[in-house]
Amino acid sequence: MTIFLHISCFSVFSLKASATGKGGVPVLLRKVTAELTYSSLCVPDDIKGRGMDQIPNYLYRDDGLKIWAAIESYVSDIINYYYTSDEMVKEDPELQAWVAEVFKEGFLENKSSEVPYSLETRASLIKYLTMAIFRCSAQHAAVNSGQFDFYSWMPNGPTTMKSPPPSTKGVTTMKTILETLPDVNATTSGVTVVWVLSNEPMDRVSCLEGVRSNT
Known part of the structure; x- marks a missing residue:
């Protein structure tokens, strides 16, 4: 079940919330693998x-x-x-x-x-x-495990941007920042992905459970 959730979330993520888009994900993975x-x-x-x-x-x-x-x-x-x-x-x-x-x-x-x-x-x-x-x-x-704690506050790691980064120092304002950050739909998709990834699987068995049961 978890595998299918991951696949489903990443499909939505790459299409709606990632700056790379669906076609860019394989390109990004090839670059990372090469390095x-x-x-x-x-x-x-x-x-x-x-x-x-x-x-x-x-x-x-x-x-x-x-x-x-x-x-x-x-x-x-x-x-x-x-x-x-x-x-x-x-x-x-x-x-x-x-x-x-x-x-x-x-x-x-x-x-x-x-x-x-x-x-x-x-x-x-x-x-x-x-x-x-x-x-x-x-x-x-x-x-x-800590992805949701960090990325649930979207400005910590926006998955896409509506405008290119500024090329000149000192011209950025709160207005331009808000105009650059992703919209609600893209943010929701990105947060959903990190929430799924950060969740422990429901069938997880901890070695400590056996210790507790014997004490």
Whole structure:
């Protein structure tokens, strides 16, 4: 049910509330995919690559690296139990086929992304799986769950504009701002999308529920 809601909302969103329009969404996705890199998907590499490893009080880094380390530790235990050598990783046809498929179908065989299309060592497999688990859990929650809180106030992130941005400083007034922001229909469509995306699925099962039931 949630999947169909997402598809329906994005169809309305791209047609009525997005500056790209329906035809522009694939173009935007192609540009983003072309610029995506493996290092940007791996939190320690991404933090360092953006020069954010030394600044104080950066909570995303501080909490994110702890979660990354916890996932990495768990994955390491599992991988080192089932794969006792790097050779076993290289000679696992099912694993190699999966990694190759992700590279081909998910990253469109873009070698400049440096996303691996084969894995040679246990260390590389551990990093790959840690990345996948982190992106699907902690990273998704960090990016997705707070969308409605931020974007329900439309000026924080208007999805489309009725006028181009000003090219001269000091000429913007409250009147020109209001004339530029999207109308009620576009705003409603955009807010609906972030509301759906921010909602937890109705069939969600929390690991804490089992803990509570046993206490």
